[in-house]
Amino acid sequence: MESIAANLLQGFHEVTGYMYPNEYELHWGLLIVLYPYLTGLVAGAFILASLERVFNVKALKPVYRLSLLSALAFLFVAPLPLLAHLGHPERAFEMFLTPIPNRRWRCSASFTPGT
Amino acid sequence: MNQKESQAVNRREFIFACKRALPLAGLLFFPLSATDLILAQENEKYNPTEHNYAMGIDTHKCIGCGRCADACKKENNVPLEPIFFRTWVERYIIAGNGEVSVDSPNGGIDGFPEIKGDKEALRTFFVPKLCNHCANPPCVQVCPVGATFISRDGVVLVDEKYCVGCRYCIQACPYGARYLHPEKKVADKCTFCYHRIVKGLLPACVEVCPTRTRIFGEVGVRSSPLSRFVRFNDITVLKPSLNTSPKVYYAGTDGEVR
Numbered sequence: 001m002e003s004i005a006a007n008l009l010q011g012f013h014e015v016t017g018y019m020y021p022n023e024y025e026l027h028w029g030l031l032i033v034l035y036p037y038l039t040g041l042v043a044g045a046f047i048l049a050s051l052e053r054v055f056n057v058k059a060l061k062p063v064y065r066l067s068l069l070s071a072l073a074f075l076f077v078a079p080l081p082l083l084a085h086l087g088h089p090e091r092a093f094e095m096f097l098t099p100i101p102n103r104r105w106r107c108s109a110s111f112t113p114g115t
Numbered sequence: 116m117n118q119k120e121s122q123a124v125n126r127r128e129f130i131f132a133c134k135r136a137l138p139l140a141g142l143l144f145f146p147l148s149a150t151d152l153i154l155a156q157e158n159e160k161y162n163p164t165e166h167n168y169a170m171g172i173d174t175h176k177c178i179g180c181g182r183c184a185d186a187c188k189k190e191n192n193v194p195l196e197p198i199f200f201r202t203w204v205e206r207y208i209i210a211g212n213g214e215v216s217v218d219s220p221n222g223g224i225d226g227f228p229e230i231k232g233d234k235e236a237l238r239t240f241f242v243p244k245l246c247n248h249c250a251n252p253p254c255v256q257v258c259p260v261g262a263t264f265i266s267r268d269g270v271v272l273v274d275e276k277y278c279v280g281c282r283y284c285i286q287a288c289p290y291g292a293r294y295l296h297p298e299k300k301v302a303d304k305c306t307f308c309y310h311r312i313v314k315g316l317l318p319a320c321v322e323v324c325p326t327r328t329r330i331f332g333e334v335g336v337r338s339s340p341l342s343r344f345v346r347f348n349d350i351t352v353l354k355p356s357l358n359t360s361p362k363v364y365y366a367g368t369d370g371e372v373r
Binding site for chain 1: 197198199200203205216217218219222244259260261277278279280281282285286290291292293294295299300301
């Protein structure tokens with residue numbers, strides 16, 4: 001842990017100016033970047049497959065199976081980096097169970113006149 | 116035989132006497148139990164809705180000794196690495212040409228190095244920083260599981276048992292007051308030493324401050340030391356443009372302070 005802190009601070013040695021001590025650590029790193037990359041892969045492969053089946057692009061016939069299967073395979077892998085990034089992945093499902101009380105629509109309501 | 120009999124009677128009499136004296140013995144322990152009772156009642160009497168905690172910081176008085184940051188780390192078991200702080204002290208050096216430089220080596224715990232170079236320093240001052248316990252906190256708005264919340268006594272807290280460690284709140288905080296606890300893997304922040312203030316004690320940083328830079332009290336209570344501080348000083352808050360309504364009030368901070 002001491003070495004992690006040392007590495008982090010060393011990385012910022014050349015940075016001039018001030019930042020809050022708690023913000024030296026980069027919080028949304030590679031794992032978060034990996035997620036849109038994987039979802040992009042899924043979407044791309046699926047579009048490729050749909051070109052053959054829906055739009056009858058005969059040239060893509062040989063890659064139809066491969067693209068559809070890779071879309072399916074990566075679909076299950078895509079959320080894993082997000083889970084791995086969490087401090088407590090075992091509590092991740094709580095996000096779907098937690099009602100966020102009024103917050104989003106209260107924000108929008110505050111902009112509408114008369115409320 | 117006769118003697119023995121009388122002895123046995125005596126013993127029985129003694130036991131009966133003890134039995135009769137039992138309520139009296141209870142009286143002997145009564146004072147202790149009474150204080151326990153009063154203490155228990157005092158604990159029950161703590162009503163969070165009656166409080167609205169806040170802090171005042173008089174930057175004129177801060178000498179940058181860093182004892183507050185040190186005490187905070189010890190009181191709250193904050194990791195010792197220099198990138199995890201619940202509170203820290205910043206030094207502002209404003210040069211003659213208006214150039215501002217800020218530093219906070221190890222949060223000010225080990226003191227500050229001498230100002231080097233021949234640049235003329237126009238003003239220098241220290242600014243202790245901590246969670247502002249905003250009345251309109253961005254960190255609470257973004258939490259996807261509702262683990263961070265405003266308590267009824269106006270303190271922004273994190274529930275360690277609910278936090279998923281997604282770090283959204285750390286990104287959202289404009290004051291850099293939060294960090295991810297490396298062992299617990301949950302977001303961690305200043306709690307105004309909640310375990311202390313509910314007992315009527317002061318937060319650790321306020322307790323150790325040798326110059327009374329930090330003033331702890333309640334909003335809107337006339338007898339609170341904070342009211343006096345707010346009455347007799349020009350008060351600013353940090354980043355007021357963000358509309359977070361902070362409850363850490365600064366006196367004597369320059370416009371350069373971010």
